[in-house]
Amino acid sequence: MNGFLLKNMEQEQLDHLRHSCAHLLAAAVMELWPNTKRTIGPAIENGFYYDFDFGDVKVSEVDFPKIEAKMLELVGTWKGFERKEVTKAEAIKFFKDNEYKKELIEEFSKEGQKLTLFTSGTYTDLCRGGHCTHPDKELKFFDLLSVAGAYWRGSEKNKMLTRIYGTVFPTREGLDDYLSRQEEAKKRDHRKLGKELGLFVFSDLIGAGLPMLTPKGATIRRILERFIVDEELKRGYQHVVTPPLAKVDLYRTSGHYPYYKETMYPPMNVDEDELILRPMTCPHHFMLYKSSPHSWRELPVRFAELATQFRYEKSGELSGLMRVRMFTLADAHIITQPENAKKEIIAVLDLIDFVNHRFGMIKGEDYRYRLSLGDRTETKKYFKDDAAWDNAEQVLREVLEETEAPFYEAPNEAAFYGPKIDVQIKNIAGHEETAFTVQYDFVMPKRFDLTYVAPDGSLKQPVVIHRASIGAIERTMAFLIEHYAGAFPVWLAPVQVTLIPIAERHVATAQKMATELKNRGIRVETDEKNEPMGAKIRNATLQKVPFMGIIGDKEVAEGVISVRTRKGEDLKAMSLENFLSLLQKAIEHTL
RNA sequence: GCCCUUCUAGCUCAGUGGUCGAGCGACGGUUUUGUAAACCGCUGAUCAGAGUUCGAUUCUCUGGAAGGGCUCCA
Numbered sequence: 001m002n003g004f005l006l007k008n009m010e011q012e013q014l015d016h017l018r019h020s021c022a023h024l025l026a027a028a029v030m031e032l033w034p035n036t037k038r039t040i041g042p043a044i045e046n047g048f049y050y051d052f053d054f055g056d057v058k059v060s061e062v063d064f065p066k067i068e069a070k071m072l073e074l075v076g077t078w079k080g081f082e083r084k085e086v087t088k089a090e091a092i093k094f095f096k097d098n099e100y101k102k103e104l105i106e107e108f109s110k111e112g113q114k115l116t117l118f119t120s121g122t123y124t125d126l127c128r129g130g131h132c133t134h135p136d137k138e139l140k141f142f143d144l145l146s147v148a149g150a151y152w153r154g155s156e157k158n159k160m161l162t163r164i165y166g167t168v169f170p171t172r173e174g175l176d177d178y179l180s181r182q183e184e185a186k187k188r189d190h191r192k193l194g195k196e197l198g199l200f201v202f203s204d205l206i207g208a209g210l211p212m213l214t215p216k217g218a219t220i221r222r223i224l225e226r227f228i229v230d231e232e233l234k235r236g237y238q239h240v241v242t243p244p245l246a247k248v249d250l251y252r253t254s255g256h257y258p259y260y261k262e263t264m265y266p267p268m269n270v271d272e273d274e275l276i277l278r279p280m281t282c283p284h285h286f287m288l289y290k291s292s293p294h295s296w297r298e299l300p301v302r303f304a305e306l307a308t309q310f311r312y313e314k315s316g317e318l319s320g321l322m323r324v325r326m327f328t329l330a331d332a333h334i335i336t337q338p339e340n341a342k343k344e345i346i347a348v349l350d351l352i353d354f355v356n357h358r359f360g361m362i363k364g365e366d367y368r369y370r371l372s373l374g375d376r377t378e379t380k381k382y383f384k385d386d387a388a389w390d391n392a393e394q395v396l397r398e399v400l401e402e403t404e405a406p407f408y409e410a411p412n413e414a415a416f417y418g419p420k421i422d423v424q425i426k427n428i429a430g431h432e433e434t435a436f437t438v439q440y441d442f443v444m445p446k447r448f449d450l451t452y453v454a455p456d457g458s459l460k461q462p463v464v465i466h467r468a469s470i471g472a473i474e475r476t477m478a479f480l481i482e483h484y485a486g487a488f489p490v491w492l493a494p495v496q497v498t499l500i501p502i503a504e505r506h507v508a509t510a511q512k513m514a515t516e517l518k519n520r521g522i523r524v525e526t527d528e529k530n531e532p533m534g535a536k537i538r539n540a541t542l543q544k545v546p547f548m549g550i551i552g553d554k555e556v557a558e559g560v561i562s563v564r565t566r567k568g569e570d571l572k573a574m575s576l577e578n579f580l581s582l583l584q585k586a587i588e589h590t591l
Numbered sequence: 592g593c594c595c596u597u598c599u600a601g602c603u604c605a606g607u608g609g610u611c612g613a614g615c616g617a618c619g620g621u622u623u624u625g626u627a628a629a630c631c632g633c634u635g636a637u638c639a640g641a642g643u644u645c646g647a648u649u650c651u652c653u654g655g656a657a658g659g660g661c662u663c664c665a
Binding site for chain 1: 592593594595596602620621622623624625626627628629638639655656657658659660661662663664665
């Protein structure tokens, strides 16, 4: 048996354990609050949940000890799970006061599924099965984690239920390990680190989802911007600037308006015009392209921009720098002959791999690709042109296959104007998020009547490739903060060196050295505070500054600097020249 | 947007129906230091508004903001 299968079996057993624990949770809840209506309780990625309708009763985390105690009490009597097949009438009768279960029963019997009840101890639930064999022995190491609101069947139109999350492991070690890993993840949370390291802040008066970058945060952003702009220029992109504000008509022409209306800010009426903060850059670049005729010799035209955009995200969706209402996308639109599209997409993926490599992320491990496809039957969601969709999806698939990129396919995730490749990055909590995307667009050229002059003098229609190279800079910063746990590599660190004069008489020398380092492009700070050296070392270490340079009597006399790293390594005294070349090496190797 | 929780000083956190307390920080001073916290002093806050009350930071309501969730189907 290979390892993969083995892993699957272990996962299945774990899921059974977790689902069984959901039963146990429900049993305890029903004992404590008998009027509760139970709904569903599946195993999930890291545990399980059960959704309840508690009626008028409020149940929160403070009730956990009580529930957990009841669970422990009940589990002793659970010797197994007894399966019983029932008719629809019997099932309905059993759950006569529970409209949720009745809805499920109706649905399952309509689908022709067998209806089964599972009993353990005195608790019986509608369930299709998948349990552990000896609950009384196996269900020991569980923990209730949180309470959350969740809509019945996931729809906003339905009633909000109370969801209790929990987890369970076969061993005490497994549970402890999981909980301590959760704690670790919390420490790396970019919102927490952003505050501790002084990178960004919010203001109630400015508004939700609108972060301000401090000098340090702005430094990281500036470095990222310079990095990506330089790299894009090397790769044949032309950087442009277009307005972040435009007439609504522009988005009506592009067709974005009906699809994005919900997330756009409402229009502003000025003079005779309706203006809107742009939620995307594409049509702006198209207008720029259209400002003059283009020969086939100029193609592909690759317009890039650090484009600030505005989207009215639901207030509950906002989160630190990860999800904001104004963001700057490293955006670009490649306008090319259809026959060259594939080559261009391969080049885009190469740029993305280059960027991810620079960020210390490994393909297939830290990130992978998602081929997001359209659905030919959803004519409302997607532009209707089956042949064009088939072709575009095939092109993207070929690119992924030929470059041997790790990818999976996701139906019904495309943009309305074409399929796309999303770069899925795993965040610190282990969840995947879309960081960058590459989209194949055969719709906009039609809508905007984009053309080029072909070798035979005729006007032809190009295709557009939309792509984001480092994505939204805000979100990328959030990723990087968590990825590095705030200890940025030297090239990204907002402060690369803190100079520490031991006593006041060493400050002048330190300042001179700081100027020298600054002139050579190093981001350096001098800690002139009236504090013992130990305190200054501590502060710089807590701020995760990569290098500390200590200057005392000895250094002043010998014209050297004693270097220490944030990891506590003592690199001993060296000349400023040697320190500089050490720094430059660290920056080049993106350490 | 919706459900639950939270909002006390720049930060982390106490506490209370009757003039809110600490540590760190900031500031002033003393000290002039050799690889993760010197000493003394001082400054500084109840998210906003309304209501109940003799009196509200505490209770109620409205608003703002933050956090956990709202995909993982009996």
